[in-house]
Amino acid sequence: MTYDVIVIGGGPSGLMASIAAAEQHAQVLLIDKGDKLGRKLAISGGGRCNVTNRLPIEEIIRHIPGNGRFLYGPFSIFNNEDIIRFFENLGIQLKEEDHGRMFPVSNRAQSVVDALLDYMKRLGVEIRIHCSVEDVLYDNGKTAGVLLKTGETIKSRAVVVAVGGKSVPQTGSTGDGYPWAQKAGHTVTELFPTEVPLTSDESFIIEKTLQGLSLRDVALSVLNPKGKPLITHQMDMIFTHFGISGPAVLRCSQFVVKAKKKWELAKVVMNLDALPAINQEELFQKLVKLAKDEPKKALKNAWKGLLPERYLLFLLEQSHLDPSAPCTTVSSEKIKNFTQVCKQFRFTVNGTLPLEKAFVTGGGVSIKEIEPKTMASKKMPGLYFCGEILDIYGYTGGYNITAALVTGRLAGVNSAMYSQEK
Numbered sequence: 126m127t128y129d130v131i132v133i134g135g136g137p138s139g140l141m142a143s144i145a146a147a148e149q150h151a152q153v154l155l156i157d158k159g160d161k162l163g164r165k166l167a168i169s170g171g172g173r174c175n176v177t178n179r180l181p182i183e184e185i186i187r188h189i190p191g192n193g194r195f196l197y198g199p200f201s202i203f204n205n206e207d208i209i210r211f212f213e214n215l216g217i218q219l220k221e222e223d224h225g226r227m228f229p230v231s232n233r234a235q236s237v238v239d240a241l242l243d244y245m246k247r248l249g250v251e252i253r254i255h256c257s258v259e260d261v262l263y264d265n266g267k268t269a270g271v272l273l274k275t276g277e278t279i280k281s282r283a284v285v286v287a288v289g290g291k292s293v294p295q296t297g298s299t300g301d302g303y304p305w306a307q308k309a310g311h312t313v314t315e316l317f318p319t320e321v322p323l324t325s326d327e328s329f330i331i332e333k334t335l336q337g338l339s340l341r342d343v344a345l346s347v348l349n350p351k352g353k354p355l356i357t358h359q360m361d362m363i364f365t366h367f368g369i370s371g372p373a374v375l376r377c378s379q380f381v382v383k384a385k386k387k388w389e390l391a392k393v394v395m396n397l398d399a400l401p402a403i404n405q406e407e408l409f410q411k412l413v414k415l416a417k418d419e420p421k422k423a424l425k426n427a428w429k430g431l432l433p434e435r436y437l438l439f440l441l442e443q444s445h446l447d448p449s450a451p452c453t454t455v456s457s458e459k460i461k462n463f464t465q466v467c468k469q470f471r472f473t474v475n476g477t478l479p480l481e482k483a484f485v486t487g488g489g490v491s492i493k494e495i496e497p498k499t500m501a502s503k504k505m506p507g508l509y510f511c512g513e514i515l516d517i518y519g520y521t522g523g524y525n526i527t528a529a530l531v532t533g534r535l536a537g538v539n540s541a542m543y544s545q546e547k
């Protein structure tokens with residue numbers, strides 16, 4: 126038998142593509158090599174399934190630094206508000222949390238996956254799990270179907286490649302789709318880890334001085350070789366045994382990767398402002414006042430409460446101040462220096478954890494060769510791409526999933542339409 130559409134990959138993009146194609150009355154087969162569909166979707170947002178984000182479209186695109194602008198076209202057809210309506214129509218009530226992140230009210234990721242699977246069944250989508258696709262077949266200059274690892278061939282008029290990127294391979298995303306794209310004539314841009322912890326060989330990391338310490342709402346910047354910030358993110362972060370992690374770090378990570386490459390740097394300088402709510406002069410005045418108010422107190426006690434204790438002690442040491450010294454003994458020059466390290470603690474990072482450990486894959490099938498309103502390949506009739514396999518990568522917070530669902534929607538609708546053309 127020949128299917129209208131074969132969707133390879135049961136992540137958010139493939140599930141949505143199969144639904145959208147079946148809604149157009151196409152005969153759809155969804156194939157996934159894993160034993161469960163939507164595995165990565167289910168572990169997103171800390172296991173509660175961060176289905177989308179409710180920020181305005183401009184903001185969503187700003188939070189997708191990797192080719193987010195490509196999504197203006199797709200968003201004009203199907204966007205985050207459509208995703209919310211889509212899930213609510215499936216009976217999944219959503220709630221908005223910080224930074225516009227949308228979660229199921231039930232907090233159960235599986236409820237989202239189950240609703241999608243249930244709808245797919247109602248639409249008559251055929252599903253094959255435990256079924257690995259080896260290759261996409263092209264014949265006479267157009268898409269012809271797929272070849273399974275078992276040697277079986279399945280024919281179809283259109284194929285949607287929704288196999289994800291190359292990060293967290295235990296969820297099934299092992300980068301299988303890139304050679305299929307290349308075989309069709311597509312460019313695959315260089316892959317790199319994004320939304321990934323950063324590594325550092327600074328002595329305070331190697332000696333584990335700050336390991337396990339979390340800092341809340343700090344401003345972390347990636348600096349260019351001239352010391353100017355390339356990007357600043359104000360969020361939480363944590364020091365680990367290999368470097369730094371946490372939301373601010375994940376968001377900075379792609380800028381570190383790009384800076385290393387652009388300027389051929391072995392190390393990239395980061396700036397940590399532990400007290401972004403207050404400017405340097407105000408902080409200086411505050412520290413002076415605290416010291417003056419209780420001149421006999423030890424510095425570490427007078428300035429307690431400004432910063433987490435471990436970090437305060439660390440910064441005092443960095444500024445060559447004795448934490449036990451009474452406030453009277455500290456010159457205003459030294460307080461100035463201390464103010465500076467609070468606002469501008471600079472340290473280097475030398476890389477990231479590997480792609481396999483990254484939340485998201487940067488790079489992928491070049492968007493220049495994809496029709497933005499249909500997700501059709503510009504190289505091979507009948508071939509469609511959606512989701513993380515594309516060279517589109519955003520911050521975590523529902524942005525990647527939004528991109529996957531939106532591009533999946535378009536790929537599904539348009540592959541079905543293509544397959545039904547006479």
Ligand SMILES: Cc1cc2nc3c(=O)[nH]c(=O)nc-3n(C[C@H](O)[C@H](O)[C@H](O)COP(=O)(O)OP(=O)(O)OC[C@H]3O[C@@H](n4cnc5c(N)ncnc54)[C@H](O)[C@@H]3O)c2cc1C
Nearest residue numbers: 134136137138158170258289297512513522523524525526
């Ligand atoms: C721990 C974690 C947390 C995350 N949290 C967030 C978040 O909060 N917000 C956010 O926006 N993004 C988040 N992401 C990223 C987001 O989950 C992904 O961008 C998204 O799942 C990509 O969807 P996709 O459909 O393109 O691919 P995937 O979800 O990766 O799905 C690809 C599917 O294709 C299947 N497949 C692969 N190769 C083959 C083959 N040869 N044959 C058959 N099937 C195949 C795989 O088994 C898999 O099921 C997170 C990622 C991780 C790892």
